[in-house]
Amino acid sequence: MSSSPPQQSRPPPPFAAAPPQNPTPAPAFPPSSAFSNLQISRGPAPPPGAPRSGLTPQAAPPAGFPSRPSSGMGIAAPPAVRPFPGSPPAPVPPFPRAQAASPPFGVPPAVAAAPAVAMQQPRPFGGPPPGIGGPPGAAPPFGGPPGSAAAAPFGGAPAPMSQPQQQPPQFGAPPPVAMMSQPPPQFGVPPGVGAQPAAPPQFGRPALSGPPAAAGIGSSQAMPPSFGSQQQQAPPTFGGPAPPQFGRPGAQPPFGAAQAAPMSQQAPFMGPLRGNAPAFGNAPWQTQGAGSGAMQPPMRMPGMPPNTLGQGMPPTTPTMPYSPHAGTQVSTPSKIDPNQIPRPMAETSVIIFETRQGGQAAIPPAASSEFIVKDTGNCSPRLMRCSVNQIPCTADLLTTSGMPLSLMVQPFSLPHPSEEPIQLVDFGDMGPIRCSRCKAYINPFMRFVDQGRHFICNLCGHSNDTPREYICNLGPDGRRRDADDRPELCRGTVEFVASKEFLVRDPMPAVYFFLIDVSMNAVQTGATAAACSAISQAISDLPEGPRTMVGIATYDSAIHFYSLKRAQQQPLMLIVPDVQDVYTPLQKDLILPVSECRENLEQLLESIPTMFENNRVADSAFGAATKAGFLAMKSTGGKLLVFQSVLPSLGVGSLSAREAEGRANISTSDKEPHKLLQPVDKTLKTMALEFAEYQVCVDVFLTTQSYVDIASISVVPNTTGGRVYYYYPFSARSDPAKLFNDLRWNISRPQGFEAVMRVRCSQGLQVQDYFGNFCKRVPTDIDLPSIDSDKTIMVTFKHDDKLQENSECGFQCALLYTNVYGQRRIRVMNLSLPCTNMLSNLFRYADLETQFACFLKQAGNGIPTSTLLHIREEVTNTCINILQSYRKYCASVTSSGQLILPEALKLLPLYTLALIKSVGLRNEGRLDDRSYWISLVSSISVSLAVPMVFPRLIPIHDLTSRGDDDSLIPSPLMLNSENTHEDGVYLLENGEDGLIYVGNVVDPTILQQMFGVSSLAALPSQVVLEQFDNELSRKVNEVINEIRRQRCSYLRLRICRRGEPSGDIFRSYLVEDKAPGGPSYVEFLVHVHRQIQSKLT
């Protein structure tokens, strides 16, 4: 994204420098100064858009590794390293293990690190370098290219190196070892500080160097431009030359960068990391070992890596050096410049991401960025991404890092339109080839041996006989000659046609059963009419074909089924009055092919609101109705869509207004108020389990104006693979549109039925648990009555053994499901990631968004069973522990007065703060809001996890003044009140809600154009955003529609005004502000820093 005007305006100074070209110099310094304590090991701006850049860094890291070997670790890799220096191509070798290669680089990186360190905390760097050192090593190669350009900038950096220099050597060695506790000592000597740290430092510096540049960007102002240019240019450049080298680095680099960055990064922070990062990367490399440089390049890595780092690097590099230093040096808390602290950067360019390059896993771009995946062996990161892109070899290492090891699996995630579709493979009656021991499906990582007569499972290591029909000769490279022709052997994701053994019965038809609340409140608030209208309109979006069936029922204190057979003179309404013990009133005719009953159904939907117009039944038997609907569709399974409007007060699974009880309890403090966030009893859970068993998925649309006990209700959708939709307070004016859009998306999005999913992984790891909306009956599999493109399942792993460092760890997720056309399929997604023994690599290759999603889910999961205070503490501690681990083992060289953040995770504190202040974790708020939040979180995807707590704030009053060349959506503003002016109109969106903040002194013309009202007073709080005939209105609609498209969600728009509760809601999302519920961002950083310091001492 181009920087938003405001940003530029402020940051200008620092950025200004950065943006130009060498953000580094200018930004670097300023930042550093600005940040008293903050250091961010700066890859690119990892968090937001940075990830990519992160990748680039990877490239560097590899190099770094090599260096180590040389240093002493003497890893085989070293040789590889050499190749690097030699030439870009070399990189490939390095990949095997950056470490090996690192030696040469190692040195340089060290240098690089040194500079950074030099700047402020040489030692710290020294420490970090080791880890980073490795990477830096890699960097050198890069360095080469970047060097040219970068060199200069780094020069600055190098200076710091001086200290680093000592370390460098060490680094080389340490890095590898560094991870281990021992290595440090070695390093320790040189760096003086923790040997290990030394290594990181290197990175740090490089990173820093990079960072500076990045920092520039980070600051948003200067950076953007630079980034823009860098990225744009860089990518291309990289694409060309670098690829090979980076390729690998790329994957790791990001991390490396991240790590390295931290060191130097403080500077980076200042500037937008990304843009600079790459630049730095180069620079460092050249001068020092490129280690640092490597770091930065990573930013782009994803797309770029392939390209010559050098090319891309050069330009950027220069800037890098500066920034890093500057960044790193924050030393006095009081001096923290709010403009310099890490913030996400928007990124606008589209990245082409090859999932594997040169035989190694590439580091995926940030989930929130736009990228096009080329499946070259690993599955798309959209489908599956890991919290760390290198797998720790031991449980200890993982524990030390404080990071989670988990996969986010989103099997039906929407592909980018430019991506190739997933290939379908039909093995006929034979069924897909599988490992005979662990039943893993054939994948590109299975190794064929013995002239192809046997193959070795990449997950369990078992040697299997190749079925005769499937034998194929191997080529000289050890691959099957037909590997490239067979999707299952060259693609990370394929779909197999399920053979008979996967069918327990005929694949089920697509069945949709609608249940509508027609109790008094529902009718009177217009919820019933809205539901009917939504269904009526959505019918045409149901999957085509004779196998699509629909049914409908309404309910209040009884359940009303309808038989819609066309032959009858009029529809038949069958009432099941026994809501304690429900049953289905007909064996058939309740659910009919949509083609047979469309007219009748539409007619019925039209008449339902009037039919119940005078209904005086206040009770609503949600549980019973759901059960009855289930019974009606029990024989097939399918989707049950329930439109509920009031607290279910009757029949099986009825609930009570616990809210009142809750309020009382909260006021008296104790009494475990969180109990109210647990289901009231097991009734609904038991029901849900039964639903799931018969493949019925329940989605609940809560169109309510009162408490409905979502905590209890959500159990049903959560267990059956559905979700809760919540419209509170329901407005008959503005919500029907959203209801319709939600419903339409619900039934038309990519989805599968009667699914079973299992994740397998290499020996040494085992699946610990699954989180998400599903039903689990056996420990290994999860049952998903329905799975759709919005649902994500988190899979956590634990070690049960050590992994080999030089090996790769494989993950395979197999999803057996029936598509909407009644075909049974097995979607198999494979991910193979390198294993590492180095802590610094873990940090370098950490995936912030995935990790954050993981924390988010864990927090959501914990809320009902613990106090909020405790959860918040836990969340904060998780953050602190990670940073402290980094600080202790990877950046210990730095002075304790500095807060050093790993580049990849530099935004962790910000997100953590946002999480603490989120609806789910803050003290105030309604029970239902919190429960809803919890239920959303359980299945939220990685790309939506961050926005959910850290929303996007964009000004929309000045859309017309933007050039047409800019991206559709303006760059987001930082989430603090300084960015919202009373003469502006802002949209704040979190993927779920859209809050339109209208300032008190907005130009009436804008109001008129945007909302069609002449004054603020005339503006209703529930808004239906119409498109008026003027440019502003058109642009606003464009923006909102674009956001809707991005989020796959029809935002629930609300008008917020200062001085009203709505204004407070808006304000509560400005997470950087100090609020009753939590500290300001700066304060939080200080807090984190103090905690780390106290832990270290």
Added chain:
Amino acid sequence: MHDPRDLIHRFSLNTSAVSASAASSASPSPKCPNPNRKTKPKPTPTQQNTKPRARETPRPGTRTSPIFPQISDHRIASTPMAADPSTAGAAAPDPDGPDAVRLTWNAFPRSKVEASRCVVPLAAAISPVRSPESLASPPLPYPPLRCKPPCSALLNPFARVDFAAKIWICPICYSRNHFPPHYSAISEANVPAELFPQCSTIEYIVPTGVPGSQPAPPPPVFLFVIDTCVIEEELEYVKMSMRKAVALLPEHALVGLVTFGTQVHLHELGFSDLSKLYVFRGTKEMSKEQILDQLGLAGAGAGRPGFPKMPQQPGAPQINGMHPPANAGVSRFLLPVSECECTLSTLLDELQPDQWPVETGNRAIRCTGVALSVAAGLLGACMPGTGARIIALLGGPCTEGPGMIVSKDLSEPVRSHKDLDKDAAPHFQKAVKFYDGLAKQLVSQGHVLDVFASALDQVGLAEMKVAIERTGGLVVLSESFGHSVFKDSFKRIFEGGEQSLDLSFNGTLEINCSKDIKVQGIIGPCTSLEKKGALCADTVVGQGNTTAWKMCGLDRNTSLTVFFDVSPSERSSQPGHQNPDLYIQFVTSYQHPEGQMRIRVTTICRKWVDGSTNTEELVEGFDQETAAVVLARYISLKMEMEEEFDATRWLDRSLIRLCSRFGDYRKDDPSSFSLHSNFSLFPQFMFNLRRSQFVQVFNNSPDETAYFRMLLNRESITNSVAMIQPSLISFSFDSPPSPVFLDVASIAADRILLLDAYFSVVIFHGMTIAQWRNMGYQNQPEHQQFAQLLQAPHEEAQIIIKGRFPVPRLVVCDQHGSQARFLLAKLNPSATYNSAHDVPPGSDIIFTDDVSFQVFCEHLQRLAVQS
């Protein structure tokens, strides 16, 4: 029905009981009269205003009716009489008399011992609301006067009145009561109708509410419960009948509809947008409260339509706010015909056989029990205390839920009498218990359960009997909904005017009687109200331990049998204090078909017979027809209640004891035996009773037996006699239609026989007649007489059929045809294959080992005279 051969076999076995010790006696008793000697007067259309009863085929026993005239004449003579207002001459002679009360003994022995020596119990068969037209006075528009409690008897012609003192003395308790002020004008010359001697039965119209503001009488309510677990064809028949019924219903009658199969569907007729129905599962037994809750009628049970509603309890939970708590349920589920005719006809058009699948090897799943519960619950909520009928059309056995009589597995047969005897009917007791509960509920609500069962298999009438009988419901058993037995019977209940059954509701019967008489109980369609009192006897027969009974449904045919016991107190047994007369008063209050509440009171006076020697008076007072019917009812009850009860032996012993006691003979000389004419037919009744379906149950299903017994218990004496001993009329060229012996010897080739066995009417063509007919002579102008002869029995049969409910099955058959068994089974086997050589040509024989009536009588004489 059944093969006569079975009958024969069984009968031959049973005979041994009688003949065990008997020596053979050559000739039949000369005293055994021809049972059919009286020619039935053929009613002409103009006479038909006398209502069905008048058209009943007179039976030999009718001869006993003089007893009544005698007594009433006596009373009339002894009482000063004003001019008869309307009566007697106009009404056709009623075989049961104007009071419609027939006693087994018209003179009561004074002591318990004597009473027991009478063998036949002291009992009265009463028809509480029989033939209002025959009453001596039109209904009185004021409330009756009652004696002071605890007697509470109503003022009646037998009361002694002191016109001067304006005092009347209750004949039953001898209390003196002052006339209330509005009777002040009373004098010898100005006597209120209730004191007229011929007004021993009189009716009052009870004003309800404030005079002058009489609310409109409640409309009749019909809730149909239709079984849909039947084949399409049967359902079409049902629809046809239903359409006819709806067309016949008065416009203001309220109608509701429940259909059921695997589940119960209660149709909400008041919902116009679409066909709306409530579905209840068949497996779950629900309490009335649950049903009401689920229908949203929980608040509605309190009030009665037309009356101000009880204010809703503030704290009472309002389960279903959609419907105002008042009687909105009425307008949702029960609508005037005029408003829901369209809806109903649409519903009927779209009614389909039950959709739930029937697995092979299984019966359809049918939840009759729940359906009836739901219907009862609905009426309880909407119409408590108002006359309403549940009319159930059943097409098969209940196989699920409460009231289940057999599992759905076809390999399990429906229980038979044998199973019941051996306690091998696993569902029986449970089902009976369920229906017993249902009966209690219906009785408390004052509602009636009618069952029309049309199936080849059993539907569970045996279990439902309790609910039908306790509520006074109608019952019809047929083979198919297409059969005329169902179609015509079903139509009958909706017909008004001439054909009307005068269906009344909510009857309460109270009995007052002289103090030495105790009431043991009642057999018949009623329920004890458990109003205990001094009048209750120690031993109980049927619905006892009370002096008041509820009859939710009653009609002009309804008959009850009241059993009395004599238990003189010491004081009353002292000579001198004895009053020669005894009085029994039956007070029936009921909801007239037109809606008003009426009270009918019948007071009868009979003589006490003193001492053991005076058998003459007893004999004179014996009513053998009533005695036969009472015994039949009594024995049916005993067979149901007592395990291992040997009915045949019990009957034989009773008959022998009776003959010993009242016969005229020399000891040990069978040939000297003779019986008074009042007893002359009794042995023949017993002979036929022994062979009847009431005693020989094993050839029938429990359902049939229950059906027969229910009708036996509720029909008039005359009709009941026909069930026991059918009448046989011969049509031939030689003579006018005339009754003939119920004997195989009555069959002749050139005769047409008409058998009226109550449940079936058989027209039997002799061989020759059949041949002629087959050759088509009746179509030839020159043989018009033959055509008339052929036509005559059909006309006669139609007359019988028209006047009867349920409509009997008409069987037309030829001699030697397979259907002829319907006739042969009822005939006295005087000629069997054993005696075939004696048979004149053209007549017939019966293949049986059963003893003939002649043999039976011989044995009887011999045993009766034994010392």
